[in-house]
Amino acid sequence: MTxxxxxxxxxxxxxxxxxQLAPLDPFGAxxxxxxxxDHDVTLYSPAAMEQRIDLVRRTLAALEDTPTIDEIDDVTKAAMRERMSLELATYESGWDFADLNVLASPxxxxxxxxxxxxxxxxxxxxNIASRLGRLPQSVDSYIELLRxxxxxxxxxxxxxxxxxxKQAREIADPETSFFVSFVASADAQAVVSQAPNAGELSTQLSEAALQAAAAYGRLADFLDSELALQAPTDDAVGRERYELASQLFLGARIDLDETYEWGLEELAxxxxxxxxxxxxxxGPGTSIDEAVQRLDEDERYLLHGTDALKAWMQETSDQAITDLSGTHFDIPEPVRTLxxxxxxxxxxxIYYTPPSDDFSRPGRMWWSVPPGVTTFNTWREKTTxxxxxxxxxxxxxxxxxxxxAHLNSWRRLMCWVSGHxxxxxxxxxxLMEELGYLNDPADRLGMLDGQRLRAARVVLDIGVHLKKPCPEEWGGGIWDADKAHRFLSANVNMPAEFVQFELNRxxxxxxxxxxxxxxxRLWESIRDNARTRAHDNGEEFDIAAFHARALALGSVGLDVLKEALDH
Incomplete structure (x- = not known):
């Protein structure tokens, strides 16, 4: 730390x-x-979106007129310019008004x-009762946006x-609605019972949960009876829209055609x-599928029940923090809690949520377990x-x-670039493989299983959306959803339901x-460039120092990262 x-x-x-953004986006806050x-809701109407975009425009204009004083400022200015310019370009493309997908939309x-x-x-x-009570406003504003x-x-x-x-109907059904079960849980009622107005608050929560569920019912009806009638059947978005989306997620411009070919090579x-x-x-001749089947039946790599899963996750995570802290990474005390x-x-x-600004809410790793799943294979998930x-x-x-101490709140809390x-x-x-934490070939096979999925996604995503020629092995002609499904099914060891959900995603x-x-790939290229520079200067490359310097920058676009680390 500086x-x-x-x-x-x-x-x-x-x-x-x-x-200024926080009151315009309470969910984000x-x-x-x-x-x-925490008591308020985000609105998605075109007018509400324009308010947020206007703030971006004004900030971007002021940014250009504000001088920098040091390298930290230089990175901040470059990162804000890159992120906000792309946010404006995406908004101006009009596709923010069609923000609906199966995983990451309002x-x-x-x-x-x-x-x-x-x-x-x-x-x-x-606060939860207030937010639930206002949620119908949020849902209705989202319908307005899509309309x-x-x-x-x-x-x-x-x-x-x-x-x-389908997703909206499930949330809308009082029998299955998350909102209803959330406020009726034993944990919720135990806290609510301590309120001076416990009965009133309990009733408010129950009524608000039903109102929120009903709002999702209106959303489902709108999607089903109105939006679906106007929706195109073609899944591909085309090159122009894809190039903008790719740059937004990477914070870097890439050659999509070269990257597609690289994806095929990397997958092989x-x-x-x-x-x-x-x-x-x-032993020789063992197929990948045979090895997977044998590992899935091996009790050494099996956990039974979510309690065992949670304990294993915690133990594995805690051990990594203990081992790496002070050796390969300087991990501050608050960050040692996960x-x-x-x-x-x-x-x-399986996903991660970062700590709150004051660390009162720690970083958390979440495992969403499908209904009926009671056994878990550690060989697949240690790398996860x-x-x-x-x-x-x-x-x-x-x-x-x-x-x-040296990063502003936008750099610390808000700037997130997926590719970074x-x-x-x-x-x-x-890196953990290089450090010996995946020396068990079973764990290493699990890591490779995940890497294979990620390489396949490069091929599938670019192939389908840019309508590129499909290799004969996967059907020939032009990529489409059916060929993509066969391709994905052949390259992941996952249940059919997962494969379909991932493809839809x-x-x-x-x-x-x-x-x-x-x-x-870009991270490894940046590291390799740093190693080459060190050797050219007659210095020994210090990978721990490289990691410390890179992580100290926070999440920035990968072009910004490369520029910052090249000096």
């Missing part, structure tokens, strides 16, 4: 942006851990914000609309490495713990939040899925 610095005019501008907005965000809500006190549940987009010819693909209907290389590892495990959680959702995802925890997302994001973050997490998986969120593997 000594605390006096905030600059650039810092003041960045901090002011965060302060909650995600950042900013107090004072449909999910309006529900998911309650996963990170504070729930320890009566005040917390009073406006449709009027401008911006409509999400039919596949995304139909899946959105990983499959060959998997084959060699399968034979290392069980909570491993079983998520309240049941969609099968490193990806989501340390040295992956938790180290990266936790350290960024911690750097209050997810690329680092994949880079971290390979890629088709509705163009450019995001490749950011993982392409981000890893």
């Amino acid at each position: 000594p605390e610095r006096t905030p600059s005019a650039i810092d003041a501008l960045a901090d002011d942006f965060v302060t 909650t995600a950042l851990g900013l107090p004072g907005y 449909l999910q965000g309006m529900r998911d914000v309650f996963d990170i809500a504070r729930t320890a006190t009566v005040e917390d549940w009073t 406006h987009g449709a009027a401008q010819g911006r409509v999400p693909a039919l596949r995304q609309v139909n899946e959105g209907v 290389r990983i499959v060959a490495e998997q084959q060699a590892t399968a034979e290392e495990l069980y 909570e491993c959680m079983i998520a309240p959702t049941q969609n099968g995802g 713990v490193y990806h989501e925890g340390v040295p992956g997302h938790h180290l990266q994001l936790g350290q960024t939040v911690y750097q209050r 973050g997810e690329g680092w997490a994949l880079y971290a998986e390979r 890629y088709l509705g969120w163009p450019g995001q899925a490749p950011a993982y593997k392409v981000g890893q």
